[in-house]
Amino acid sequence: MRITVVGDVLLDVDINGAATRLSPDAPVPVVDVADIRRRAGGAGLVATVLAHDGHEVALVTALGNDDGASHLRRALTGVSVLAGAPLAPTPTKTRVRIGTHPMVRFDEGCAPAPIPLSTAEMLAAIASAEAVVVADYGRGITTNPDIRTALAEAARRVPVVWDPHPAGSEPVAGVAVVTPNLAEATASATTGGLDPSRTGAEEAGRYLLGKWGSGAVLVTRGEDGAVLLSAGGRAQGIPALKTNVADPCGAGDRLAGSLAVHLRLGLELAQAATKAVEDASAFLAAGGAASLAVVGEAPAASPAVEFKGLELVDAGDLSPDGVHLARAVRSRGGTVVATGGCFDLLHAGHARTLAAARSMGDCLIVCLNSDESVRRLKGAHRPIVSVEDRAELLLALECVDAVVVFGEDTPEACLSEIRPDIWVKGGDYTPQELPEARLVAGWGGRCVTVPFHPARSTSGLAAALAKVS
Incomplete structure (x- = not known):
């Protein structure tokens, strides 16, 4: 199913560890950090969950160029990210956990932000969707007038589920279902004049149903389930399966995404809800949002220029990575060189091209297509060699300092994180003809091409191997 998620993205960081002693300088626990895991939050979590379910997901959001945005792009592998400029830093929420118990949370960059910009591609993703989920986290994307117009038009033809936020904008009229939690619903209703002592889920839902002009309102109540209200219908209580969880983070995001899917599949409103x-209950029982952390790392010393390492963007947990290496080299006045490709069967032509690229600077970072990316580009019979083995073979070459695996069809997102001074590709065209030329020039980099080596190719090597197998 083709689903578009519209909303604000956050970076959620989980610092996990154990505490066995108190600090000598204050009566507070000392946390021995075991790992640090980053994941997409807000609308990014909705998109990630739907992508994991196998849907084709486009995320219409605002995303910057800071470190937080780089981590978000890695966490959003498998999602088509269509982003306007946010004019604000990436909001980051860092949770410290001892075992499974959250101890403290730090929020950075969460102050009110200007209304983000939109692009034609963002509006087209809303127009072409089979279902839309709006995950409003109060950062302004749903305030953009062009996006609101596109959402109102989408609501006339496909299911639109709107998950509101106290600091966000009101849903556009005509959406299928709005999904406030109980606290949000009662606060909005009492602001509208209802008696807080007599306002429960049903009363608040009825008020919001008329205020928002939606087809239905589903007031979620955590472990107590939800209450569904629709125009002309009776309130219907929906129980939740009992789950023993320490952190309910992400349940509402899971619910909104699933609701849109079930409505699109043709289920009646009550069945879909x-x-x-x-x-949502099953999601929490399986570990909730924390189980979706795809970028993990153990504490490590600052990387040295001679670091050789691998960063698996779509499933990795090794650090330092290629991005850190690039920053370290630049901080010392060095030149960062990058190249990219599938490198399915490593041959002499590859080795010569890589050696030539490394000679142009102080480190060489290889952007490597993931297995899924190779299949989309070259067909179901490829790759011949798995991404793990391809990366290991590349790192075995003295000229390769780091490998970064990317899951998209093109390396643009990967390049935006590394920001190389020189981007090297093999071919018989001019550097200006490279599709990445404009992107690399944006940060002052340049593109260089080196010639192909005749009679040395993956296809030729594969054909030769087939004759002797």
Whole structure:
């Protein structure tokens, strides 16, 4: 199913460890950090969950060029990110956990932000969607007038599920379902004049149903399930499966995404809402949002220029990585060189091209297509060699300092993180003809091409091997 998620993205950081002693300078626990895991939050979490379910997901959001945005792009592998300029830093929420218990949370960059910009591609993703989920986290994306117009038009033809936020904008009229939690619903209703002592989920939902002009309102109540209200219908309580969880983070995001899917599949409203509540409970039972952390790292010393390492963007947990290496080299006045490709069967032509690229600077970082990316580009019979083995072979070459695996069809997102001074590609065209030329020039880099080596290619090597197999 082709689903577009519209909303604000956050970077969630989990610092996990154990505490066995108190600090000598204050009566506070000392946390021995075991790992640091980063994941997409807010609308990014909705998109990630839907992508994991196998849907084709486009995320319409705002994303900057800071470190937080770089981590978000890695966490959003498998999602088509269509982003306007946010004019604000990436909001980051860092949770410190001892075992499974959250101890403290730090928020950075979460102050009110200007209204983000939109692009034609963002509006087209809304127009072409089979279902839309709006995950409003109060950062302004749903305030953009062009996006609101596109959402109102989408609501006339496909299911639109809107998960609101107290600091966000009101849903556009005509959306299928709005999914406030109980606290949000009662606060909005009492602001509208209802008696807080007599306002529960049903009363608040009825008020919001008329205020927002939506097809239905589903007031979520955590472990107590939800209450569904629709125009002309009776309130319907929906129980939730009992789960023993320490952190309910992400349940509402899971519910909103599932609800849109079930509505698109043709389920009646009550059936779709019941299934969505069940999905949210199952999501928490399976570990919740923390289980989706795809970028993990153990504490490490600052990388040296001679570092050789691998960063698996779509599933990795090794650090330092290629991005850190690039920053370290630049900080010492060095030149960062990058190249990219599938490198399915490593041959002499590859080795010569890589050696030539390394000679142009102080480090060489290889952007390597993931297995999924190779299949999309070259067909179901490729790759011949798995991404793990391809990366290991590349790192065995003295001229390669780091490998970064990317899951998209093109390396643009990967390049935006590394920001090489020189981007090297093999071919018989001019550097200006490279599709990455404009991107690399944006930060002052340049493109260089080196010639192909005749009679040395992956296809030729594969054909030769087939004759002797």
